[in-house]
Amino acid sequence: xxxxxxxxxVALVGAALFAAFRxxxxxxxxxxxxxxxxYVVLAxxxxxLGGYCGYVxxxxxxxxxxxxYSTVFFYTVGQSVEDIFPEFLLAPMQFIFPLPLPLLxxxxxxxxxxxxxxxxxxxxxxxxxxxAIATLALAVVLETFVVNWPFVGGSRGAYxxxxxxxxxFGPYIQFLFFLMLVLVVVALVVARSIERSxxxxxxxxxxxxxxxxxxxxxxxxxxxxxxxxxxxxxxxMAGAPFPYYIGYIEPGSxxxxxxxxxxxxxxxxxxxxxxxxxxxxxxxxxxxxxxATVTISSAVNLLIVGLLLIFFVIIAPRGIVGLVQDAxxxxxxxxxxx
Amino acid sequence: MTDTGTAxxxxxxxxxxxxxxGFVALDGVDLSVPRGQRLGLIGPNGSGKSTLVNCICGTLxxxxxxxxxxxxxxxxxxxxxxxxxxLARSFQLPRPFRSMTxxxxxxxxxxxxVNARSDTHLSHAELDDRCMEVLKLVSLEGKASKxxxxxxxxEMRKLELARAMAAEPKLLIADESMAGLSxxxxxxxxxxxxxxxxRGVTIVMIEHIMRAVMTFSQRLVVLVSGKKIADGDxxxxxxxxxxxxxxxxx
Numbered sequence: 001x002x003x004x005x006x007x008x009x010v011a012l013v014g015a016a017l018f019a020a021f022r023x024x025x026x027x028x029x030x031x032x033x034x035x036x037x038x039y040v041v042l043a044x045x046x047x048x049l050g051g052y053c054g055y056v057x058x059x060x061x062x063x064x065x066x067x068x069y070s071t072v073f074f075y076t077v078g079q080s081v082e083d084i085f086p087e088f089l090l091a092p093m094q095f096i097f098p099l100p101l102p103l104l105x106x107x108x109x110x111x112x113x114x115x116x117x118x119x120x121x122x123x124x125x126x127x128x129x130x131x132a133i134a135t136l137a138l139a140v141v142l143e144t145f146v147v148n149w150p151f152v153g154g155s156r157g158a159y160x161x162x163x164x165x166x167x168x169f170g171p172y173i174q175f176l177f178f179l180m181l182v183l184v185v186v187a188l189v190v191a192r193s194i195e196r197s198x199x200x201x202x203x204x205x206x207x208x209x210x211x212x213x214x215x216x217x218x219x220x221x222x223x224x225x226x227x228x229x230x231x232x233x234x235x236x237m238a239g240a241p242f243p244y245y246i247g248y249i250e251p252g253s254x255x256x257x258x259x260x261x262x263x264x265x266x267x268x269x270x271x272x273x274x275x276x277x278x279x280x281x282x283x284x285x286x287x288x289x290x291x292a293t294v295t296i297s298s299a300v301n302l303l304i305v306g307l308l309l310i311f312f313v314i315i316a317p318r319g320i321v322g323l324v325q326d327a328x329x330x331x332x333x334x335x336x337x338x
Numbered sequence: 339m340t341d342t343g344t345a346x347x348x349x350x351x352x353x354x355x356x357x358x359x360g361f362v363a364l365d366g367v368d369l370s371v372p373r374g375q376r377l378g379l380i381g382p383n384g385s386g387k388s389t390l391v392n393c394i395c396g397t398l399x400x401x402x403x404x405x406x407x408x409x410x411x412x413x414x415x416x417x418x419x420x421x422x423x424x425l426a427r428s429f430q431l432p433r434p435f436r437s438m439t440x441x442x443x444x445x446x447x448x449x450x451x452v453n454a455r456s457d458t459h460l461s462h463a464e465l466d467d468r469c470m471e472v473l474k475l476v477s478l479e480g481k482a483s484k485x486x487x488x489x490x491x492x493e494m495r496k497l498e499l500a501r502a503m504a505a506e507p508k509l510l511i512a513d514e515s516m517a518g519l520s521x522x523x524x525x526x527x528x529x530x531x532x533x534x535x536x537r538g539v540t541i542v543m544i545e546h547i548m549r550a551v552m553t554f555s556q557r558l559v560v561l562v563s564g565k566k567i568a569d570g571d572x573x574x575x576x577x578x579x580x581x582x583x584x585x586x587x588x
Contacts, residue, residue, distance in 0.1 A: 198449050198450075201442075201445070201446060201449060202446075202449075202450065204435065204437055204438065205435050205446055207437070208434075208435040208436050208437050208438070209433045209434075209435060209436075211397065211417075211429075211433060212429065212433035212434070212435065213435075213446075214396075214397070214416065214417035214418045214421075215395065215397075215417055215418075215421060215426070215427055215429070215502075216418075216421065216446045216447040216450060216451065216501060216502075216504075216505060217418050217421040217422055217446075217447050217450040217451030217454060217505055218418055218446065218450045219416075219418050219450075220418070221416075273437065
């Protein structure tokens with residue numbers, strides 16, 4: 001299937017989902033659905049570096065938080081234009097600010113992509129567990145930086161007040177849900193396009209054997225940098241609308257460990273070698289967590305992730321997609337025999 | 339087909355040195371390989387053969403001396419840049435891309451090396467044709483759609499050489515391509531390497547199996563403790579008293 005056709009199909013599925021949620025008319029669906037979709041973007045983004053290239057990134061929360069705090073920064077600038085800018089700049093700045101949320105998403109993507117590039121240059125010569133530790137350290141460094149930056153709220157946090165209603169969409173949460181749906185479409189199209197391109201072949205060689213990849217002419221460092229930038233940018237974009245969703249943001253929630261754990265667990269459970277794996281894993285795990293939050297307690301969420309992860313690592317290390325592929329191959333084999 | 343005239347050598351190594359901490363792996367090695375030659379490189383375990391290959395191919399960077407390939411000094415270049423220039427290698431232990439089929443393994447150097455050269459851009463159909471052409475050369479065309487886990491040891495070695503050949507190299511370094519193979523399989527690989535050489539590829543073969551080395555080599559170089567101790571006609575080199583001494587410990 002060609003990319004434009006795939007894009008249209010995913011967009012139509014997204015539109016159908018949005019229409020169905022609006023028909024149900026319960027705002028809670030949008031609140032819960034937003035989180036699930038946010039995890040689809042995070043898991044798909046993680047998989048570009050972790051699944052396609054085999055570089056396990058424990059710093060997803062850091063990239064997500066860059067998106068969150070990029071929005072908080074520009075929101076705060078918008079709130080204090082008169083205090084920040086000299087008088088001759090007031091008129092143009094008041095025209096520019098507050099920045100619309102879709103633009104904030106793009107800006108967050110650019111900022112976290114740039115941080116991804118920097119992180120890549122610093123860490124991509126490391127491999128395996130050393131790389132994973134370095135990415136975790138990056139998240140810790142970023143959190144320390146934010147905690148000590150009063151302009152974005154520091155440790156006490158910052159309020160971002162979303163409007164109650166927005167034209168066309170109505171309740172603001174519906175707009176946020178729609179925006180996240182668009183990001184899901186973007187993330188899936190990007191991931192699938194990479195997978196089927198020369199870039200995807202290069203990523204797979206890095207995952208399989210980096211030394212052999214270099215020997216066959218694959219510019220491994222350049223490709224890994226591309227993966228870190230794309231992955232980081234998508235994670236940042238996923239974080240950008242979050243302050244508007246939650247209303248009050250502090251470092252503990254933006255850099256929450258659950259983002260890092262879920263970003264890894266969801267592709268592992270779904271399957272890491274294809275774009276569909278993180279989607280399946282995030283839909284399954286994200287929905288389960290939302291159901292558990294309502295029916296049992298939100299404290300059960302990480303327990304569910306842990307148990308499922310152990311189950312899949314032992315029973316199906318290639319995830320749900322791997323299980324399905326094995327079943328299809330087995331069936332084909334039986335048909336050939338008979 | 340060796341070009342032994344006045345033409346500059348394809349590969350020229352000048353006083354190459356490499357240390358690992360206090361251990362001297364290569365100690366001022368000089369070597370020139372003319373175009374089209376079949377060179378055998380032997381030496382006891384730990385003599386520096388693989389380190390020399392790694393320094394030539396860019397997997398390791400030499401600390402002293404220099405490597406010139408096809409008129410270009412390549413010190414400091416990373417491995418993939420050297421591959422793009424026409425320097426390919428096979429590994430001592432086969433390192434296939436395990437998530438890919440045999441044909442997909444061959445496609446990688448075609449995509450990333452052959453297509454990266456400014457004068458070439460193969461279409462999808464041409465890539466497929468070229469894959470089959472290379473696989474035919476190593477008699478693996480019937481396994482094109484198989485995963486590498488389904489290959490035997492000798493087929494894995496052939497795939498390793500085929501993948502190196504797919505990069506259309508000027509120089510191929512075969513690092514112990516026959517280790518662990520049976521008598522007939524060794525003959526198979528030697529014949530394959532000679533066929534590759536007849537297509538105009540200069541080949542440096544590192545090997546412990548002397549029967550294969552003597553059949554293959556037009557010239558023989560011996561490394562011991564990171565130093566070149568003999569270089570010349572294979573028959574005279576294996577009778578050299580320093581070489582005999584290094585192997586027999588006399």
